[in-house]
Amino acid sequence: EEILALCRANNEPPPLCLRVNRKYADREAVARMLEFHCRKVEPSPWLPEGLRVETTRDITRLPGYREGLFTVQDEGAMLVSYLVAPQPGERIVDACAAPGGKTTHLAELAKDEAEIIALDTHPSRLKLVEENAARLKLRSITTLLGDWTQLAHQFANSADKVLLDVPCSGTGTLRRKVDARWHKRPEDILSLAQLQLRLLEAAAIALRKGGVLVYATCSIEPEEDEQVIKAFLERTDEFVVDDPRPFLPADIPHAITPENFLRLFPHRHNTDGIFAVRLRKK
Template sequence: MNLRRISYRILTGTLRGEMPKKLIEEAYYRLGLSHAQRAFVAEMVYGTLRWLMKLDWIIDRFLERPEKLDGKVRNVLRLGIYQMDFMGSVPDYAAINECVELVKWIFRRKPYLVKPMARLTNAVLRRYQREKGRLRFPSLDEDPVRHISINQSHPEWLVRRWVKRWGVEWTLKLCEANNSPPPITLRANALRCSRDQLVEELKGEGLDVSPGRYAPEAVRIEGHPVFERLESFKKGLFFLQDEASMLVVRALSPQVGDLVIDVCAAPGGKTTHIAEMTGNLATVIALDASGERLKLIRENCARLGITEVRIRRHDASEPAEDLLNRADRVLVDVPCSNTGVIRRHPDLKWKRSEEDIGKLADLQFRILLASAQYVRRGGVLVYSTCSLEEEENEGVIERFLEEVKGFEPESVADYLPYSAKELVTREGFMRSFPHIHGLDGFFAARLRRR
């Protein structure tokens, strides 16, 4: 079984728009990969995606006409240089030889291309091996945006936005955090166990775990186990979720007996958390436009023992007439640019453009406008994103409060655990950052209807 061929195929599929996690899991089950083999493929794919811009900059230094380079060869070179620079377990000579053999395999049906493409691959990688110590990257002092963009492998448009808003040092630290593998956090299922009980259960399964820092239901785990094989997973004792995402539901503070509407619910992380916090004694209506993703909510509810969730397919940008003015709580976790979760999904850096930010902000406003109509008088709405961009966060809330009467902001401080108070802004919003708090980047605002 050739793991580099598998990695190449998954990288190629990802850059064509597919989801790397899905492709890796499909390969794991279809090909019967071992845990170590899956980990190797994941490292190759996610690592190459994480450092894609830096890898391309390096590749282009060794080509006379980089724009003419065949895309398949570029992907092999990306994988090769990633192994040489970041995977200490792979000697340079092995990475080079394997990449040359991979190129031969890729072009096996075009024999006239096999030798020239293999020679090119070998020449670029061997020259890099000899000269990498002499490469000179753009200077941080002379061109900080270009320096951070290349050295930390982030799109230049995104780096420029962040530097303008937060400054060079702040942006550099954020990008460094985005390039670090994120922690794995589990949410203890309060319907079936306490956090302490989950910790003991996981330790009994041989895992290295510790309590989370901000959310009382959070457990941090070291390593990358195959969760589906754990008895604790099969028994529905936990759900994989970042602490920042857990805190959004804490800001919503659902109560027993509430009617709660989760507007963009799939895959069900926050929906199931709401049900757990209320002991299956609130009615939760989960809406999502994707029928396929609604299946994930059903599966998660079944595994976690959640019974009081009603699942409906619905376009969140249009109000559902039968739900108007009925809800005690409404959660509006909108589609966004996902710039707060780049460390988990490095492919997002290459799938977004600056134009997306304004388009998403308009969509988010429409969804918020529709969702606000579900809130009864005295009820609460929480708006949240996993974006760091002001237009998608404060900008949407400010526009909503200007155009819609009858809602007023409430500080989330009274609803978050004491340990999470540092995440509360002066305006009373929740804001988390990977490089400051070690959490995914999230925003949450709490509004009450008068």
């Protein structure tokens, strides 16, 4: 029954969610502005900056978009940034940053007063991070081109927090990418899991003692999620799993596993399929 519900959800269009840039606007004001241009606008029940909207219009032509008052982001993706809990003055690395949705959210949550370094291996995708930051008028983000597994040593024991929104199979986003389900192979997941573990090990080098590492995927595959974290924790005794509840903005039903992992599903939460865990360096 659970599998059938997931399959049905993956055949439905996903909701359109907006993240209000609370540095420059409040949610209620943006909602009132959009009511004249959308069929439906309602607040997210979980996120103080979230709006759920229904519209046939081009989002980029809605009032407030070009002015940087909001951006498009799934609610599940927004919740990941809350696990990082960015604070003003912290040095935060978003190690797989493009296109910048979570990077810019981290900056907004830290009131644009943290040092946020956004890395990616592709120049064109890193440019998207810069463009998003510029549109949202966020000045605390700098970009760095390169492979995190090779650059992490530059940050050795200096980062307060690292976000690893790792490359993954994307099986939690099949309703957004309808044809992707026909191009997934089991061997791809195994090779991605190896890369994900290398990225985690690099993050361990960069973090200071007491620092926080948030690992996230938009996959629902245990091989990329629980099993990767288990393998990482078996290789090091430097990290413990934090309870995510104190860092989330609301109580989300059936979202936290007994192991203190955040698990979201399209059929349960009407979000992308999301896995995330908050690890703290001893």
